[in-house]
Amino acid sequence: MPVDGHAHVRIARPSRDLAAAERFWTEGLGLSVLFRHEAAADAPPREAHSLLMLGWPDASWHLELVVSAHEFMEPVPTVEDLLVVYVAGEVPPELVERLEAHGGKRVPAHNPYWDTWGVTVEDPDGYRLVLSTRDWSNAAALENAAAPGPRPDRVSVTCRGRPAPPARGRRSSARDRSRATAPAGRRGSPSWRGRPGGAAAPGRRCPRRRSPGHPARRR
Numbered sequence: 001m002p003v004d005g006h007a008h009v010r011i012a013r014p015s016r017d018l019a020a021a022e023r024f025w026t027e028g029l030g031l032s033v034l035f036r037h038e039a040a041a042d043a044p045p046r047e048a049h050s051l052l053m054l055g056w057p058d059a060s061w062h063l064e065l066v067v068s069a070h071e072f073m074e075p076v077p078t079v080e081d082l083l084v085v086y087v088a089g090e091v092p093p094e095l096v097e098r099l100e101a102h103g104g105k106r107v108p109a110h111n112p113y114w115d116t117w118g119v120t121v122e123d124p125d126g127y128r129l130v131l132s133t134r135d136w137s138n139a140a141a142l143e144n145a146a147a148p149g150p151r152p153d154r155v156s157v158t159c160r161g162r163p164a165p166p167a168r169g170r171r172s173s174a175r176d177r178s179r180a181t182a183p184a185g186r187r188g189s190p191s192w193r194g195r196p197g198g199a200a201a202p203g204r205r206c207p208r209r210r211s212p213g214h215p216a217r218r219r
Helices: 018-029 093-101 138-146 174-179
Strands: 009-014 032-037 049-055 061-068 082-086 118-122 128-132 157-159
Touching: 018 032, 018 049, 018 061, 018 093, 093 118, 093 128
Parallel strands: 009 061, 082 128
Antiparallel strands: 032 049, 049 061, 118 128
């Protein structure tokens, strides 16, 4: 079989507590237990691994969670270790409540993009699950990447028809200026393409326009 898009994917991770992880992923998210193995008490160290495989029956990926009886491996997830599930619609509040009731913890995303387009929940091992309101297609992403113009997954802003300054901490680039193509919204307010409700992103403010001859205010 060739290695291509039809190949199944396994995401393997260490776990502190397989029972707690199972409650989160099955009773919380709704995955099924695909396979379970309990290490024998007299198993040699190299074979003393208990594991749990979880997934949706019709999915092309699954999780494998492992606990070693002789050499405990502590999970060390970072805030950018994400498992993103594209819901392609609003995230049901009852789903988030169910995840929290079964060991999950809702947290603010390290990247604010995921707060705009979803909900982030930490599992009992500290790994982050993102339920995104967006949809995803590899084929569509390639088509968009090849097409000229702004990328559809980026947010741009204009202030009364002119580009807003970049967020503090970095310089404006040609890419920033090329992305600022969204139509202006209400007078004096930023217009955000793709951002629900016209909410402004943190760190991006429209400067006030001064009348001709008005001196700049010194700080």
